[in-house]
Amino acid sequence: MAEALLAIDDLRVQFDRGEDEVFAVNGVSFSIAEGEALGIVGESGSGKSVTLMSALGLIRENGKIKSGTAKFQGHDLLKMRPRQLEDIRGRDIGVVFQDPMTSLNPVMRIGDQIMESMLTHQYAGRREAFERTLQLLHEMGIPEPKARFRNYPHEFSGGMRQRIMIAIALACEPQLLIADEPTTALDVTVQMQILALLQEQRQKKRMSIAIITHDFGVATNFCDRIIVLYAGQIMEMADTRQFLRQPAHPYTVGLKNSIIEIGQRDRQLSPIPGMAPTLTEPPKSCSFASRCPFATERCRSELPALREISPNHHVACHRAEEVLAHAI
Amino acid sequence: MPSSPLLQVEEVSKRFRVQGRDLHAVEKVSFQLDAGKTMGLVGESGSGKSTLGRLVLRLLDANEGRILFDGKDITSLSPKQMRPLRRDMQIIFQDPQASMSPRMTIGAAIEDAMAIHNIGTKAERQKRVDELLERVGLPTVVKYAFPHELSGGQLQRVGIARALSLNPKLVICDEPISALDVSIQVQVIQLLQELQKDFNLTYIFISHNLAVVEYLSDQVAVLYLGEVVEQGPAEELFANPTHPYTQVLLQSILKMPDDTEKRQALTSIQGEIPSPFNPPSGCTFHPRCPFATDVCREKKPERKVVGNQHSVTCHLAN
């Protein structure tokens, strides 16, 4: 495996809700290698976005990073002064957000929004930045870049806006692209187009991508490695191949079974009972235990550590081996 | 003679007037649905599937066509005449929070449905609220809660309980799971399935999720820009998708592969859904269709029967 581009270690993030605190991320550690496509999968409230956004300093004011490091090329993002972090955002790390409708500035021409990133980082002069913006728009599959440069976001369709978002993120040729649910707000045919575009750009630019998604279909078809988050903890982290063949965490298994796919008309459903918790205190036992069919007394009293059960396959479950044996 | 279907929709069209222009939301849609069966309506955003659901319930009035419920033409009934019929036809919304009054407790919301139709005494209705909540898998104490205190999945169960409180025959499920998390989606689907079996419910299941529609439906109609491009029995349609759009939709679904070697190629058709204000000439799908010919550009395709109750609106189908 190549060298880690971004290494997050023991990250803990809490949100202050006034009357109580939400423990959104509880000791998450993982890394993204150079050139790797990492999928971070989880349901809403699992902390999948918060993990990466807090590393970039992009969470809301009421969110506090309690501990951990996030080393990007060896430098800890969490210890940087705001100015240093600003230099990295947009230049070394680009971000694509979920909702292209609200994520673009409504009163700024889209061309200027793309150029802004290059000008901020002195990546290019005005003239070159302009030329490069046209080039980017063309690469993103936006027809007539010159005319469209001067348009405002509301004059584009959802899919086109997401292409503009990607152009913004890629403007300074970052080494890492973080895509936070990049296709969730889009129709399926458009989702495919956007993923194809991301795939193509990734191969061309040789950059790393972290895709945050709730969709196993997207993650498994796109990514090299997959992390499953639940209640702000990593439940399972594995190469996609292992993940597909031998899921070892009951939550992963349950989640995979929850997906209904084409051609499964006669299938029996076996939903995971209950719902994901919102932690208002740090987890002291397995957060999934109350919904887990394999839970034992130990699961309800002891927090399982994330352990490597086979090379590059990490699971946070006391009974992972049994699950594996049962599943095979 | 077989009994008549519970619901017959005949050549129904709906146009909205928006800023002086006509938006063709639903164009000449027809289908029949037998009691106890499920009709799936699939399509991307702007395909008119939700509008169609509301037309069936007469929450919107159709511009053309007829809707027969239980053999009775309800197309031109007045709102007052419709009211007693509402007991028999209910709807479950995509966003249960938006469909409930934030000032009413869960219990009051469910009870109100019965109160509107003067069903039972206050005490009987209260008892029924408890039963319903239990039936949809919620503890009865939630009846004291307000909508904002429940999660999306719980609220959707409340929405289902409210719809069921009137013992309807037909339930329109308008994207009931698309706002929910994956693990909660299956719970709700399972619940809907059980309820259908227990109460012999008839569903119109509206969704953009093809797999779920396939899973739940007996009949399926695929909509594009307000028109049905393909419809037929679910099994038949998904085994033999004939319209290019249905094929494209099916190819666009990212299936979890068995192994990394069996991953899907990320290819898709170009272009996006055109503006419904200005639909393309001829076959509305022609600008995006990989097989489009001149005739597709010029002439509107007719509906053709290609199999057992399986019809396709495409020039190229045979």
Add this chain to the structure above:
Amino acid sequence: MAIAVSQAGPVAAPKRHSQFYLGWKRFSKNYFAVAGLVWVAIFFIVGIIGPWIAPYSYKDADFLAMHTGPSWKHLFGTDTVGYDVFSQILFSIRYALEIALGATCVSFVIGVILGLWAGLAGGIADVIIMRGVDFMFALPSFFFALILVVLLGKGLGPMMLAIGVPGWAGYARLIRSLVLSMRNGEMVEAARALGASQSHIAFKYMFPNVVGSMVVSLAFGIPYDLTAQAGLSIVGMGLNPPMPSFGNMLAAAGENILGFPWLLYFPAGIFAITLLSFLFVADGLQEAFSPKGGM
């Protein structure tokens, strides 16, 4: 293995926290608003019992004690004619409240009726009413009030009408937009799907959800009407003397300020604090009960 979890997962014991309760909790944490509410309450009480606790009638001038400073005999002093300022203020509060409340009610009732009509009926009624709203917004309602005073005169009732009638447009527009946003919303659609009648929808679904906004707009309306009433006095079109009003006292004080500043201290101070209190209350209500103030 038994799964001891209900299908829908654990539900926290419901706290029975209605929106009203939560709003009230937020309001009570806003100290300015609470302080304002206390003053407004005092103002109302004084307005009701004022005439009984006033040491003098507003009509009895003490010609032997013209423009004397504050003393035990005349708490806030006397004015140029010998009226007791303290008593004048007590009566002013009463009249100010009568006119402001009356005017606000008039505006509100007309506005609610027309707003509901426009929002529910739609079509030509809507067009006509909204044209009327545009018309009223073309000029400040103060000018319509001025003209109405000419037509109606300067008594208590006429003042209420003169200030109240032109104020309908704001309420009508608010009510109409609330009705429209709800009429097209999923909540009302759901209620229709349940088979609820128009009146059931209006009373059980729409009304409870607009009452908050209406109360907030009323809370903003009262200080506005208090200001308008005093403003009419400033241009000589206020309540007929010798009926006391804050506007008349301020206008008079402005003219006689050089020697007798106490004529200004008390009326201006009380009037300003009152307006401020009303605004704090209105603002507090808005923040506590408006949908945006929620989360």
Add this chain to the structure above:
Amino acid sequence: MFFLRFLAKRIVAIIITLAAVIAISYIMMYASPGGFMSTTQIATALAPLAAQDPVAYQKVMEQFQQRYGLNLPLWHQVLLYIWHSFTFNFGNSMENPSITIMSQLKSALPISVILAFASVVVSVVVGIPMGIIAALKRNTWIDYTVTTLSMFGQAIPSFVLAVIFVLIFGVVWQNVLPVTGWGTFSEAILPVISLAAGNIGVVARYMRGSLIETMRQDFIRTAKSKGVKYWPLVFKHGVKNSLTALITVIGPQFAFTVVGTVWVENIFAIPGLGKVINTAFTNFDFPLAITAVFILGATIMVTNLVVDLIYAWVDPRVKLQ
């Protein structure tokens, strides 16, 4: 052209509204008890004549009615009045029949216009930075100070402030700033502050709220993700988007300011339109009163049109219609 058609439509609407304003004011005044003849000064002046020589009195009355068109049918009077107003042929005032209304307006209008615009400019120039600072320093003592001050400004009407200023600068600190008159810069200071205080409060509070709201938007996060530095983020993305919302309150605020000038001019004895309105209404000088209302209405409506144009220019999403 689209823009010209929009402009033409709005101007027609303004003309119709103004005509309606004139018609309604005229009819209401016509219908007021005693009608035009209750005009105080003229009525008093003519009272002895009516007693001594009824015939002469009748003649004078007829002359008077003819002069002001009062012998015509009501609808004719109204139309005539509208026509005269739009041709700026306002005629003579009743109170001082010797001078034309136009000549009164010529001296009074510019004063009020300057007063109103100066106070709007001051409120924008002071209010916007106050709002920005409060928003950026949210929940600090700076924010609390600004919001509380804004509330004071908003709650206390300009006339109360004006009277207080008269007390302070006329009694306590005499000769620091003049409290009456108009013409010099220093004479303008107190009236402008009295008028601007409320607007500053509104602008600052609105700006604060709107900027806080904007800074929570997703596109701000996008800009941050691009590495945009703090101040460009605040100004290019935050403030610019908040301003579009602020513009919508400036229009109505201007209307309030115009009302304020009427009050403030009376207190500071400024010979502006407000003073004219005051005398016109207290003396029941109808031609003058209606003309003044007409001029104010026209000013407010034209200002609103300009505000709408600016709004459409600043926010590309707004379609002129």
